[in-house]
Amino acid sequence: MNAPSTPLLAVEEIGISFGGVKAVDHVSFTASPGEVFSIIGPNGAGKTTLFNLVSGVYQPKTGSVRLAGETVTALEPNLLAARGLSRTFQNLQVFFRMSARENVMVGRHLKERRGLLAHLLALPSTGRQNRESTEHADRLLARVGLSDHADTAAANMPYGALKRLEIARALAAEPKVLLLDEPAAGCNPVETEEIERLIRKIADEGVAVVLVEHDMKLVMRISDRILVLDQGRMLAEGLATDIRSNPKVIEAYLGTHGTREANLALD
Amino acid sequence: MDKARGGKQHGEPMPELLQFCVSGLTVGAVYALVALGFTIIYNASDVVNFAQGEFVMIGGMTTVFVAAAGVPLPLAALVAIAVAMGIGLLLHRLAIEPARGASAVTLIIITIGASIFLRGLAQVVFDKQFHSLPSFSGDTPIAFGGAAILPQSFWVLGGAAVIVVLLWAFFNRTLLGKAVLATAANRLAARLVGINTSFVVGLSFVLSAAIGAVAGILVTPITLTSYDVGTLLALKGFAAAMLGGMGNPLGAVVGGLTVGLLEAFGAGYISSTYKDAIAFIVILAVLFVMPGGLFGKASVERV
Amino acid sequence: MLKTVLAPRFAVPLVLAVLVVGLSFALPSNFYLRVAALVWISALAVIGLNLLMGYAGQVSLGHAGFFGIGAYAVAVLPAQFSLHPLLAALAGALAAGLLAYVVGRPILRLKGHYLAVATLGFGMLIAMTISNEAWLTGGPDGMPVERLTLLGWRVRGADTWYWITGGLLVIGAWIAGNLVASPTGRALRALHDSEVAARVAGIDVARAKLTVFVISAVYAAVAGAALALVNGFVTPDKANFMHSIELVTMVVLGGMGSILGSVAGAAILVVLPQVLTSFHDYEHMVLGLIMMVIMIVLRSGIVPGLASLLTGRRK
Numbered sequence: 054m055n056a057p058s059t060p061l062l063a064v065e066e067i068g069i070s071f072g073g074v075k076a077v078d079h080v081s082f083t084a085s086p087g088e089v090f091s092i093i094g095p096n097g098a099g100k101t102t103l104f105n106l107v108s109g110v111y112q113p114k115t116g117s118v119r120l121a122g123e124t125v126t127a128l129e130p131n132l133l134a135a136r137g138l139s140r141t142f143q144n145l146q147v148f149f150r151m152s153a154r155e156n157v158m159v160g161r162h163l164k165e166r167r168g169l170l171a172h173l174l175a176l177p178s179t180g181r182q183n184r185e186s187t188e189h190a191d192r193l194l195a196r197v198g199l200s201d202h203a204d205t206a207a208a209n210m211p212y213g214a215l216k217r218l219e220i221a222r223a224l225a226a227e228p229k230v231l232l233l234d235e236p237a238a239g240c241n242p243v244e245t246e247e248i249e250r251l252i253r254k255i256a257d258e259g260v261a262v263v264l265v266e267h268d269m270k271l272v273m274r275i276s277d278r279i280l281v282l283d284q285g286r287m288l289a290e291g292l293a294t295d296i297r298s299n300p301k302v303i304e305a306y307l308g309t310h311g312t313r314e315a316n317l318a319l320d
Numbered sequence: 321m322d323k324a325r326g327g328k329q330h331g332e333p334m335p336e337l338l339q340f341c342v343s344g345l346t347v348g349a350v351y352a353l354v355a356l357g358f359t360i361i362y363n364a365s366d367v368v369n370f371a372q373g374e375f376v377m378i379g380g381m382t383t384v385f386v387a388a389a390g391v392p393l394p395l396a397a398l399v400a401i402a403v404a405m406g407i408g409l410l411l412h413r414l415a416i417e418p419a420r421g422a423s424a425v426t427l428i429i430i431t432i433g434a435s436i437f438l439r440g441l442a443q444v445v446f447d448k449q450f451h452s453l454p455s456f457s458g459d460t461p462i463a464f465g466g467a468a469i470l471p472q473s474f475w476v477l478g479g480a481a482v483i484v485v486l487l488w489a490f491f492n493r494t495l496l497g498k499a500v501l502a503t504a505a506n507r508l509a510a511r512l513v514g515i516n517t518s519f520v521v522g523l524s525f526v527l528s529a530a531i532g533a534v535a536g537i538l539v540t541p542i543t544l545t546s547y548d549v550g551t552l553l554a555l556k557g558f559a560a561a562m563l564g565g566m567g568n569p570l571g572a573v574v575g576g577l578t579v580g581l582l583e584a585f586g587a588g589y590i591s592s593t594y595k596d597a598i599a600f601i602v603i604l605a606v607l608f609v610m611p612g613g614l615f616g617k618a619s620v621e622r623v
Numbered sequence: 624m625l626k627t628v629l630a631p632r633f634a635v636p637l638v639l640a641v642l643v644v645g646l647s648f649a650l651p652s653n654f655y656l657r658v659a660a661l662v663w664i665s666a667l668a669v670i671g672l673n674l675l676m677g678y679a680g681q682v683s684l685g686h687a688g689f690f691g692i693g694a695y696a697v698a699v700l701p702a703q704f705s706l707h708p709l710l711a712a713l714a715g716a717l718a719a720g721l722l723a724y725v726v727g728r729p730i731l732r733l734k735g736h737y738l739a740v741a742t743l744g745f746g747m748l749i750a751m752t753i754s755n756e757a758w759l760t761g762g763p764d765g766m767p768v769e770r771l772t773l774l775g776w777r778v779r780g781a782d783t784w785y786w787i788t789g790g791l792l793v794i795g796a797w798i799a800g801n802l803v804a805s806p807t808g809r810a811l812r813a814l815h816d817s818e819v820a821a822r823v824a825g826i827d828v829a830r831a832k833l834t835v836f837v838i839s840a841v842y843a844a845v846a847g848a849a850l851a852l853v854n855g856f857v858t859p860d861k862a863n864f865m866h867s868i869e870l871v872t873m874v875v876l877g878g879m880g881s882i883l884g885s886v887a888g889a890a891i892l893v894v895l896p897q898v899l900t901s902f903h904d905y906e907h908m909v910l911g912l913i914m915m916v917i918m919i920v921l922r923s924g925i926v927p928g929l930a931s932l933l934t935g936r937r938k
Binding site (some may be wrong): 186223226 | 632798801802804805806807808809810812813815817819820821822823824825826827828834838880
C-alpha cells in the first residue's frame with residue numbers, strides 16, 4: 054500500500070452481538086492524523102460498544118481494525134496501547150485510590166523503564182524515572198487545567214475534573230490515535246470550551262482523534278467528519294455540514310416530531 | 321466426615337460404587353446445605369459469612385447437650401434450631417449491621433472473628449470432647465443393591481431435599497421470599513419499593529442459621545460433632561458454593577453434592593489421605609475452564 | 624511534591640528500625656524478645672501478602688503454602704542433602720517463587736471469591752503434601768531444623784534472633800516501599816482500581832499480577848524459613864489453611880495497602896494469644912471479639928483507620 058493515503062486507523066465491517074442483539078453491525082470508518090472524527094447517535098446506538106471493539110476491550114465477531122496499516126483486530130488493549138492507541142471512558146475508569154498525578158503517571162507506563170530489580174531496590178534509574186514521570190504528569194495536568202488537583206486523591210475530585218484527568222492520562226502515553234468517550238459530559242460551558250480547545254490542539258499536533266459526544270454544538274464545531282450510528286448500524290457518514298442537514302439523521306435523532314429540537318441541537 | 325463409610329471396602333465393583341455414591345451424597349448434602357447458607361446471605365447482603373460452619377456446629381452440639389439434659393431428641397433438635405437462629409440474628413444485629421457499608425473484605429474478617437468467637441463460646445458452654453447422637457432410625461445398615469447403607473444417610477439426604485423444597489417454596493410462593501429475592505436482585509430498587517432491606521438481611525442470617533443447624537443435627541449421628549467442626553465445613557461449603565457459581569442456589573446444591581462425591585470417590589479409589597486434594601484439584605480444573613463456576617454466567621465487562 | 628513520592632519509602636523502614644531498636648531496650652526478658660521476633664517474622668509474610676492484596680487487590684487464601692515451602696526447605700534440605708541452612712532458605716524462596724510463577728498465570732485469571740477458593744485449594748494441596756509425605760517431612764508431627772551456623776558461629780539465643788528477624792523486617796519493608804513507589808507499584812495499584820483502564824494504559828495486567836504474586840510468595844517463603852530457623856522445628860500447621868486465613872486477617876486488621884499496618888496486624892494476632900492465655904478457656908472468645916470490634920470501629924484497618932481518625936480530629 055502507498056503509505057501516505059493509508060489512514061492511521063481503519064475500521065472495516067466491525068460487529069458484535071450480545072444475546073442475539075446486534076449491538077454494532079458492520080460499521081466501517083477511518084481516522085487520519087490531525088483529524089477530529091466524531092461518532093454520534095442516540096443512546097444505545099452502540100457508540101461506546103464501538104469504542105470497546107476498536108480498543109480491544111471486546112472481541113469483535115466480524116470485521117477488522119487496522120492501525121498504521123497493520124491488522125490489530127482483537128489485540129489486547131495493552132498491546133494496542135503500545136502501538137499508539139489510547140482512550141478515555143464514558144463511565145469513568147479512574148484509579149480512585151491514587152492521586153491525580155499518579156493517575157497520569159500510570160498513563161506514562163509504556164514509556165517507563167521496567168526493570169523489576171531496579172524497582173525493588175530503588176536503584177538510581179528508578180528515581181530518575183519517577184522524577185521524569187512526575188514532571189511529565191505535572192505538565193499534562195497543567196495542560197488540562199488540573200495543576201491544583203495534582204495531589205488530590207481522584208476519589209475526591211469532581212466529575213468534570215475526572216473527565217479531564219482521563220484525557221491527561223491517555224495523553225501521557227503519547228498516542229497516535231485517541232478515542233474520547235464523552236469528554237464534555239458533566240462539564241459547564243466554560244469547561245466545555247476548554248475541552249474543545251484542548252481537543253483541537255491535540256489534533257493539530259498530529260493525533261487522530263475519534264470523539265463520541267452528546268453535546269451537538271461541540272461536535273458540530275470541532276468535527277472534520279461525522280459518523281452517525283443508529284441501533285448499531287451506520288446511518289450516515291460525511292462532513293459536519295452534510296450531516297447537519299441530513300433528514301435521516303434528524304429523524305433518527307429526535308423522532309419526526311422532534312424536528313424543531315433537532316434543529317436547535319444541530320444548529 | 322470419615323465415619324460416612326468412605327473407607328476402602330471389599331466386594332463387587334458395583335456395590336462398591338453404590339456405597340461410595342451414597343456416602344458421597346450424604347456428606348455432599350451437608351456441604352450443599354452450608355453452601356446454600358452462604359448463598360442466601362451473600363445474595364441478600366454481599367457478605368461471605370465464614371461463620372456459616374459454626375451454625376452446623378451449634379445445631380449438633382446444642383442438640384447433644386439439651387438431649388443429655390433429658391429432653392426428648394425431637395424437642396432438643398427444635399431447641400438447637402431456635403438457638404442457632406437466635407445466634408444468627410445476634411450475629412447480624414451486633415456485628416454485621418454496625419459495619420454496614422464497610423468493604424467486602426472487612427465484613428469477611430468480621431465473620432471470621434465471629435466464627436472464632438462462637439467456637440470459643442462453644443468450648444466454654446459445652447466442652448472440647450467429641451459427641452454423637454443416636455441415629456434416628458437405628459444403626460442397622462440397610463442392604464441396597466449389594467451396598468450397606470446407614471439409615472441415617474436417608475435422613476440426611478431426605479432432610480436436605482425437604483429443606484431445598486421448602487426454600488424453593490419460600491422464595492417463589494411467599495411475599496416475604498419474593499422480597500428477599502428482590503433485595504438480592506437490586507438493593508436500591510428494593511428499598512425504593514418499600515422493602516426493609518435491613519430486615520431482609522437479618523432474615524437471611526436467621527434462615528441460613530436454621531439451615532446450618534438442621535444439617536448439623538442430621539449429620540451428627542454419622543460424623544460426630546465437636547466445638548471445632550465448623551471451620552472445615554465452612555471451607556468446604558464455600559468451595560462448593562464457588563464451584564456451583566456464587567449466588568446461585570442450584571449451583572450451591574450441585575456444588576455441594578459434587579464435592580461430597582469427589583471426596584468419597586477420591587478416598588475410595590485413589591487415596592484417603594489425599595481426598596480433600598482430589599476435590600480441590602477438580603474445583604481448580606473446573607474454575608480454569610469456567611471462571612464463574614458451573615452455573616455462573618460469563619460476564620461482559622461494562623465500561 | 625517529591626516529598627510525597629519519597630517520604631513513605633524512607634519513613635516506614637525508619638519507623639520500623641526505631642521500633643526494633645527501641646523495643647530491644649524495653650522488653651524485659653528473652654520471652655518477650657522471642658515473641659517480638661515472631662511478630663517480625665509474621666509481619667514480613669504479611670507485608671508480602673499486603674503487596675498482593677492491599678495494593679494489587681488480589682486475594683490469596685493459600686499463602687501459608689508458600690510459608691510452609693520456605694519452612695520445610697530449611698528443615699528438609701540440610702537434613703537430606705547437607706545443604707547449608709542459608710542456601711536451603713534461598714532454595715525455598717526460589718522454589719516458592721517458581722511455583723507461584725507456574726500456577727499464578729491460570730489462577731490469577733480468576734477474580735474475587737473465585738480467586739480466593741482457587742488459592743485456598745492450591746494452598747491445601749501444598750499443606751496436604753507436607754503432612755502426608757512423612758518419609759520426607761516427618762508428617763503431622765513435624766521435624767527438627769538444623770541450627771544455623773555462620774562462619775563457625777552458631778546462631779542462637781532469643782536476642783540474636785530478635786535482631787536478625789528485625790533486620791529482615793526492615794529490609795522487607797524497605798523493598799516493599801520501593802516497589803509501591805515504582806512504575807511497577809503504580810501499575811499494581813492501578814489494576815486494583817480498574818483493570819480495563821490499566822490495560823488501556825499499556826499495562827500487561829496478567830503479567831503484573833503474576834509479578835506481585837511471585838514477590839509475595841517469596842516474602843512468605845523467607846518468613847517461613849526464618850520461623851523454622853528460630854524455632855528449630857517445623858510443623859505442617861504453618862502451611863495449613865488456618866495459617867493462610869490468619870495471614871489474610873493480619874493484612875485486613877492492620878490495614879490493606881499499609882506496610883506499617885502489616886506490622887500492626889501481625890503484632891495483634893501474635894501477641895494477643897500470648898496475652899490471652901491467662902484467660903484460659905475464654906481465649907478464643909476474647910480474640911474473636913477483639914477482631915470484630917476492631918473491624919467495626921476501624922473499618923479500613925488499624926493503621927489507616929487511626930490515621931484518618933487523627934487527621935479528621937485535627938481538622
